[in-house]
Amino acid sequence: MIWNEYIECMDRERLAKLQSERLSAMVQRLYYNVPFYRQKFQNSGIEPGDIKSIDQLKQLPFTIKQDLRDNYPFGLFAVPASEIVRVHASSGTTGKPTVVGYTRRDIEIWSEVVARTLTSAGGGKNDVLHIAYGYGLFTGGLGIHYGAEKIGATVIPVSGGNTQRQLQLMQDLGSTILACTPSYALYLAEAMTEAGMSPDSFKLKAGVFGAEPWTEEMRREIEGKLKIKAIDIYGLSEVIGPGVAAECMCQNGLHIFEDHFIPEAVDPKTLEVLPYGQIGELVFTCVTKEALPLLRYRTRDLTVLNPETCECGRTIVRMKKCLGRSDDMLIIRGVNVFPSQIETVLLEMSETKPHYLLIVDRVNNLDVLEVWVEVDGQFFSDEIKKLEDLKRKIQHNIESTLGIGAMVKLVEPKTIERSEGKAKRVIDKRIIK
Amino acid sequence: MIIKQLSVFLENKSGRLTEVTETLASAQINISAFSIADTSDFGMLRMIVNKPEKAEQTLKAKGISVHITDVVGLIVPDEPGGLHRALEILSSEGISVEYMYAFSLKDRATVILRTDAVQHTVEILQNHKLGLLKTSDIYEV
Numbered sequence: 001m002i003w004n005e006y007i008e009c010m011d012r013e014r015l016a017k018l019q020s021e022r023l024s025a026m027v028q029r030l031y032y033n034v035p036f037y038r039q040k041f042q043n044s045g046i047e048p049g050d051i052k053s054i055d056q057l058k059q060l061p062f063t064i065k066q067d068l069r070d071n072y073p074f075g076l077f078a079v080p081a082s083e084i085v086r087v088h089a090s091s092g093t094t095g096k097p098t099v100v101g102y103t104r105r106d107i108e109i110w111s112e113v114v115a116r117t118l119t120s121a122g123g124g125k126n127d128v129l130h131i132a133y134g135y136g137l138f139t140g141g142l143g144i145h146y147g148a149e150k151i152g153a154t155v156i157p158v159s160g161g162n163t164q165r166q167l168q169l170m171q172d173l174g175s176t177i178l179a180c181t182p183s184y185a186l187y188l189a190e191a192m193t194e195a196g197m198s199p200d201s202f203k204l205k206a207g208v209f210g211a212e213p214w215t216e217e218m219r220r221e222i223e224g225k226l227k228i229k230a231i232d233i234y235g236l237s238e239v240i241g242p243g244v245a246a247e248c249m250c251q252n253g254l255h256i257f258e259d260h261f262i263p264e265a266v267d268p269k270t271l272e273v274l275p276y277g278q279i280g281e282l283v284f285t286c287v288t289k290e291a292l293p294l295l296r297y298r299t300r301d302l303t304v305l306n307p308e309t310c311e312c313g314r315t316i317v318r319m320k321k322c323l324g325r326s327d328d329m330l331i332i333r334g335v336n337v338f339p340s341q342i343e344t345v346l347l348e349m350s351e352t353k354p355h356y357l358l359i360v361d362r363v364n365n366l367d368v369l370e371v372w373v374e375v376d377g378q379f380f381s382d383e384i385k386k387l388e389d390l391k392r393k394i395q396h397n398i399e400s401t402l403g404i405g406a407m408v409k410l411v412e413p414k415t416i417e418r419s420e421g422k423a424k425r426v427i428d429k430r431i432i433k
Numbered sequence: 434m435i436i437k438q439l440s441v442f443l444e445n446k447s448g449r450l451t452e453v454t455e456t457l458a459s460a461q462i463n464i465s466a467f468s469i470a471d472t473s474d475f476g477m478l479r480m481i482v483n484k485p486e487k488a489e490q491t492l493k494a495k496g497i498s499v500h501i502t503d504v505v506g507l508i509v510p511d512e513p514g515g516l517h518r519a520l521e522i523l524s525s526e527g528i529s530v531e532y533m534y535a536f537s538l539k540d541r542a543t544v545i546l547r548t549d550a551v552q553h554t555v556e557i558l559q560n561h562k563l564g565l566l567k568t569s570d571i572y573e574v
Contacts, residue, residue, distance in 0.1 A: 375442055375498065382440030382477055382502045383531050383547075384470045409474055412444050412498050 003119035003151070004112070007259050008314045012307065015315070019262055020053045022287035027051040027060070030295060033078040036071055037061075037295060054262060057285060058273045062296045065098065068238065073099040079291050089137045090237050100139075100237050101291040107146065109288055113243035113257045114147020120248045120255065120312075121208050121231040123177050125152030128203075130175035132166055132184060133211065135159040139241025140211055144179045147243060153177070160184070163191045171202055178207040182214035182222060182230070189225035199227040208233045210242060213322050213340050217347030219251075232321055238297055239284045245319055250311045253318030260288045263317060264296070265305050279304050279323060330360055330426065332367045335404050339425045342371060345397045357416045361429040369406040371398060374413050434555045434565050435503045437485040438545065441478040442498040445471065453478065453497060460491045465571055466536035466545060479534070481506075481545060483572055503551045506566025507558060509535075509542045516544065519563055523548065526557050538570060 002008050010018075030037040031048040040061040041048070051060070068076060077084065085104050089097040102110065123129065129148040133140030141159055148155045156173055158166055160180075166188060170178070178185065185207055192199065204226055210233035222230045234254050235242035244261050245254040256263050264273050265280030274280040282299045286292070304320040324338035331337070339358055346356055359370040373394060381387055387410060395408045417424065443449045450469075457464060467480040482488045485501060492499040509515045523530065523546075531547040543566060548554045558565055 380440075380442060380498065380500045382438075382442075382479060382500060384472060384477055385531075387442075387475070387477075388472065410442075411475075412442060414496055415444070 001119050001122065001124065002312070002314065003116040008116065008255065008316055010315055012315055015259065016054055018259060019287060023054055023057065023262065023285065024052050026285070026287045026293050026295075029078055030293065034076055036067065036076055057262065057264065057296070060295055062271065062283065062298055063294045064298050065238070068098045069096055072096050074101065076294070077101055077291055078293055079103055084291055088139045088142075088237055088241065098238065103290040106240070106289050106291050109260060110143060110240050110243055111146040111150045113240065113260060114144055115150040116257060117208065117233050117243050117246035118144075118147055118151050118153065118177070120246045121177065121206050122229070122249060123148070123151055123153055123206070127153040127176045128156060128174055129153045129177045129179060130156045130158060130166075130170050132158050132160060132178065132180035139235070139237045143235070143241035143243060144208070163188060164195070167192055167195060167197060170204065171197065174203045176203050176205050178204055178226075178228070180207070180209065181211050182209040182218055183212060185209055185222050185226065185230070186218070189222065193225070199225065204228045206231060208246070210234055213324070215340060215344050215347060216321070217344065221347070234319070234322070236299060238292075238294060239286055240289065244284070248310060248312040248314060252310065253306055253320055255310065255314050255316050255318055258316050261286055263305060263319065265303065276305050276307050282319065330358070330428065332360060332369050333404055335402060337369070337402055337404070341401055342398060345401050346373060346394065349393065349397065355416050356425065358426045359429065360426070367430065369404065370409060371406045372409050372411050372416060374416060375410050434505070434559070434567065435551060436481060436506045436545070436566060436568060436571065438502045438504045438547075439480045439482060439485060439488055439492070440500050440502045441480070441492065443476045443478055445474050445476060450478065452495070453492065456491055456495050456497070457482065457488060460487065462488045462491070465538060466534070466543075468534035470532065481536070481571060485572070502547065505546045505548070505551060505554050505558070506570075507544045507546055508564035508566060509544055511542055519558065522557060522561050523554065528554055528557065538566070
């Protein structure tokens with residue numbers, strides 16, 4: 001099902017024209033309303049009327065997360081404070097939080113793109129949407145909420161926490177679509193088994209999962225345990241929140257709602273724009289947003305863009321499931337390591353649950369990587385030999401994937417803390433300068 | 434003739450073993466025999482108890498990683514070469530022993546054997562007229 005067929009299936013040439021018009025207007029707004037961007041334009045000799053086509057996007061300056069921090073809290077807003085109707089903020093793990101704002105029109109745009117997201121996952125007015133994303137400053141809960149109301153679904157705004165009650169409500173109220181982080185979906189599935197509840201006693205048919213990286217194997221596990229279709233959704237608060245891109249039922253890439261958010265893939269080192277099909281850092285330009293229209297915002301997410309028409313009929317560009325995040329990237333003995341690579345290794349072996357923890361430390365000036373892996377009940381062996389074989393196999397597979405050695409430690413199930421929000425997968429004990 | 438043994442995966446942390454024994458004690462479960470195999474960071478506790486199913490459920494409820502494994506209980510003739518003869522038979526039949534441990538039950542020397550073919554082991558030992566533990570020797574009905 002397609003919420004906005006006119007846009008989502010638009011001829012690509014026409015779409016480029018629409019994007020060009022919107023980009024041109026955006027550059028003018030930025031020039032006149034945001035001193036930070038005016039300065040950048042002046043430094044590179046760009047006049048407000050110069051930008052007429054999206055082909056010129058590559059001439060424009062980038063925006064990075066640090067720019068938002070430097071202009072904390074409202075320095076990059078392009079409208080007067082009286083026009084702001086909502087503020088969200090991301091957790092500031094490294095200093096101050098990132099604050100984002102919305103005008104009334106921005107909230108409408110957000111509801112529209114989330115409506116497209118949910119429709120794409122098979123949602124409609126007959127659905128009961130269980131929203132277990134956190135409500136509050138985090139964009140997940142309220143973002144999905146408004147889109148769900150827009151499509152006319154029945155919204156259950158549970159927010160995070162209290163897993164037992166979540167299961168009870170889902171069962172009693174007949175929830176058909178679950179919205180939460182993929183790690184929480186797995187957590188719910190486990191809690192369901194432990195409580196002796198069968199997935200057949202639920203009416204769930206789909207889940208929209210995002211806000212953290214997850215693998216195809218994790219998808220298969222969620223789909224198998226909850227007996228649902230697990231749809232990957234993508235978004236970030238700097239761009240708008242959930243609703244930037246979403247998979248359709250084909251589950252073959254996430255459709256980016258590029259009439260609002262123009263994507264580019266760039267080489268993270270040279271910042272050159274890469275042709276379609278090449279892996280690069282995802283960059284977004286928010287051409288319609290009023291309060292915080294970021295120009296060429298570097299997401300740090302690595303992906304591949306594909307402009308081919310999807311089997312579902314949508315013509316808008318697709319991005320591959322995120323292939324890693326440079327923020328999560330660890331540099332261990334000079335090698336780039338993404339936690340998702342280790343997750344993939346573990347899941348491919350199917351002898352372990354995707355519950356793992358990476359501990360990086362520095363011993364005698366040398367980086368050491370320790371990987372804690374929980375031993376799955378089903379593949380439990382009471383022979384030391386087999387457990388040690390398992391350990392060696394994990395060690396070997398990690399080494400051949402990452403190119404660096406790791407110490408594997410088998411731990412009892414439930415040793416590693418389960419998070420109800422974003423999963424904590426890494427403990428870095430190294431003291432950095 | 435197949436005996437149900439409890440196998441518990443334990444990390445090498447102080448208090449883990451006590452947690453298991455305490456749980457079984459409070460559930461009124463008797464441990465007839467046990468052995469621990471250990472490595473540098475984890476261990477495997479193997480036990481013969483009087484109520485294996487109940488013990489498994491109780492331990493699971495405590496979040497302890499426990500499974501039931503089939504083993505054979507061999508009553509060893511109390512004479513020189515008693516154990517040797519039994520092992521020789523298994524070896525000549527191509528059965529390999531994964532692990533074994535001894536205990537005494539009602540003054541009889543008994544060996545718990547885990548082999549790569551448990552049912553087959555039972556048949557071979559019975560054919561050679563060797564005494565095996567019956568479930569009724571250990572379990573409470």
